[in-house]
Amino acid sequence: MYELYKRIPLLDFYIERLRAEPGFFGDWEVPMRYTSAIEEHLTIRTSVGFFDVSHMGRVLLRGPDVVPFIQYVYTRDLSRVKVGFMSGPTLALTELARVKDDEMLYKISDEDWLLVLNALAREKMLKYFKHIIEERKFKVEIYDLTEKYSMLAIQGPRSIEILDDLGAKWAVDLKPLEFRLNEEIAGVKIYLISRSGWTGEDGFEIWGEHGEIKRLLEVMLSKGIKPAGLIARDTLRIEMGFVLGDHEYGEDPSKFPCAVSLRYGMSAISWGKRGFIGEEALRTCRREGVKWIRVGLKISRDAGRLFPRKDSSVYVEDVYIGWVTSGCYSPVLNRGIAMAYIDSKYAILGEEVEVDIRGKRYLAKIVDFPFIKK
DSSP states (O other): OOOSOEEOTTHHHHHHHHOOEEEEETTEEEEEESSOHHHHHHHHHHSOEEEEOTTSEEEEEESTTHHHHHHHHBSSOOTTOOTTBEEEEEEEEOTTSOEEEEEEEEEEETTEEEEEEOGGGHHHHHHHHHHHHHHHTOOOEEEEOTTTOEEEEEESTTHHHHHHHTTOHHHHTOOTTBEEEEEEETTEEEEEEESOOSSSSOEEEEEEOHHHHHHHHHHHHHTTOEEOOHHHHHHHHHHHTOOOBTTTBOSOTTTSOOGGGGOOGGGTOOTTOOOOTTHHHHHHHHHHOOSEEEEEEEEOGGGTTOOOOTTOEEEETTEEEEEEEEEEEETTTTEEEEEEEEEGGGOOTTOEEEEEETTEEEEEEEEOSOSSOO
């Protein structure tokens, strides 16, 4: 029987050793939680925990035309990235300036770059890369490393302490977005370690062969570091206002606004750069202004732990002004929060709106990102 999903390589370890509750994200079976998603969320915010993020796509680009290729595909100017550093997030656009994926790139050398793709976009982006390389005759080779390595994210304010305790004092000295290849941690060989993450907290991401990562996990568990699942990872990213494919962005222009509406700004788009896919439509959108704009919604405490879900409607009095893209209960703020696209003429910070939650309207305030200040 053909399987429609893959299992992350160490899933059985998490189920048998840590009693993980598995679930599905895209076409991957992953640990969704271990104890309580709220407890795991707060562990990351106040202490340290780890996620297995092996469902993320990881790709090596190699060849003399890698830099021209990535400059053509992405919105950010990558020509000045230093060796040993990551750059991103940056956007891969359609010709209509809708977002195909937001990605991180790692510069090993001018001719060797690593990419981390969102899990839901991996297969699509690999086909897209091959098409562009063939069409424009770029001298670039693609190596899909996704199933070769496991990937951990160690996140939280105590992450530095943990790496130090594991004997990796050199890792503590890494700058934000700096990475190193072929190191050892606690006697375990790893392929890559970077000072990065997706939670808004300090932390590290580690790639390694599956058996080596399992050995490292045993050492980490003996030090008291706790696991966290993808439910907590989602609520952590929403608290920071981080976007997710098929929620805040996508390729369908009937469902998703132009990339300018995301409000990524200079962090993802280099307006001084020329010649990338979707540039003409993106600049037109910038010049003409946007109909929809991404904002935060802080739900009234009257809703308790209720929160709006994807596609919930947003109103000013009885006028429909937009829709929710992602929502959750924030354990830090002790209330519901959401990201939404609203009509730009109503996008006034501090303005009060109403949002539909389970058929009842609750008051909410328009706020900026992140929802919590670090």
